[in-house]
Amino acid sequence: MPELADRERLVPANAAIVSLVAGANIAGRGAGGFMVQLLTAPLAILGGAFLYLASACGLTGIACHHTRAKPSSARRRLRPEMAERLRHVFGTRELRPRALTASLTHLGAQMINAMLPVLFTREPHLPVGALGLYWAAGGLGILLGARLARPLAARLGHGRTLALAGLWFAPAAQVAALVDTGPWVWVTGAGWWPP
Secondary structure, three states: OOOOOOHHHHHHHHHHHHHHHHHHHHHHHHHHHHHHHHHOHHHHHHHHHHHHHHHHHHHHOOOOOOOOOOOOOOOOOHHHHHHHHHHHHHHOOOHHHHHHHHHHHHHHHHHHHHHHHHHHHHOOOOOHHHHHHHHHHHHHHHHHHHHHHHHHHHHHOHHHHHHHHHHHHHHHHHHHHHOOOOHHHHHHHHHOOOO
16 A cells, blocks of 8 residues: 555555445445345355456456566565565564554454354354344444544544554454343444444
8 A cells, every 4th residue: 555655645545445345344244144044055155156256357357557666687485575574574663563463353353253153143043134234333333443544543643543443442342252132232233343
């Protein structure tokens, strides 16, 4: 992103990308839960595979107008280049905690998302559509966060905004363990809302 947008437009550009991800979460995951409920899982997966294929075909038609730097005459090897990038990230005081936080956050989120279908359907015996709504609520939270990123960063500063978002996100994610029937579904959905 820094190659495509200058420093002043970096936050809005990232917010636009996250807004697209949020839209995919709201529409895709919400619809996916209901498709599984209506069509059964195998047919829903087959439909998803067909849509991925259609998307890949559409992406091949996009022309790339971004000018790239000319490759050096010496061919770079992947492992040494990765090691160099990792040394840079973990050797930089500002990047190291951010990289570790992002890695642990994504690992935790994927672990929770892998267990949610079991948690929603086996324990409280909720329909799969309820899981789709839960994930769609998460997409609304991501969209809200993307829309608030620019004004909050302008008002509080980038570092303080990231720190406050982390302080909100970590405890709110624990609410997923409270999923049950009745009002607890909405409580857990609210915990999925941190921007």
